[in-house]
Amino acid sequence: MAFVRYFVGDVVKMKKAHPCGSDEWEVKRIGTDFLIHCKGCGHQLLISRPKFEKAVKKIVYRLPESENEHNNN
Template identity: 65%
Template sequence: MPDRYALGDIVEMKKQHPCGSRQWEVIRTGADFRIKCVGCGHQVMLARTKFEKSVKKIIKSNLIDEK
């Protein structure tokens, strides 16, 4: 099963960050995800399950479709 998220993706989370932004950039993938707030630059490490439940939609994807 291919990964749905890639480095550099911009995702919108369900909950708003205290700075007011909902957009986060994925900067590490694996069992844990590290994401960086687009608004203020704050970084957070989340378990994969919590990250996948918290994502509302992918705004910009860096995945290349392979056919």
């Protein structure tokens, strides 16, 4: 399995939909735990890295590389 790197600002599609019906979440914080924000209703969720990586189906949107490097510094 390939290592996938996630960045703050990425929008990911989860395998299961949120009760509001949306399956897209924006990554707000990364580390041991991920803070994700539902694009449908605005609910925020703190989820462990292993659980997050297992639940992600794909990355829907990613900021351009120059903005990712700017956010990390």
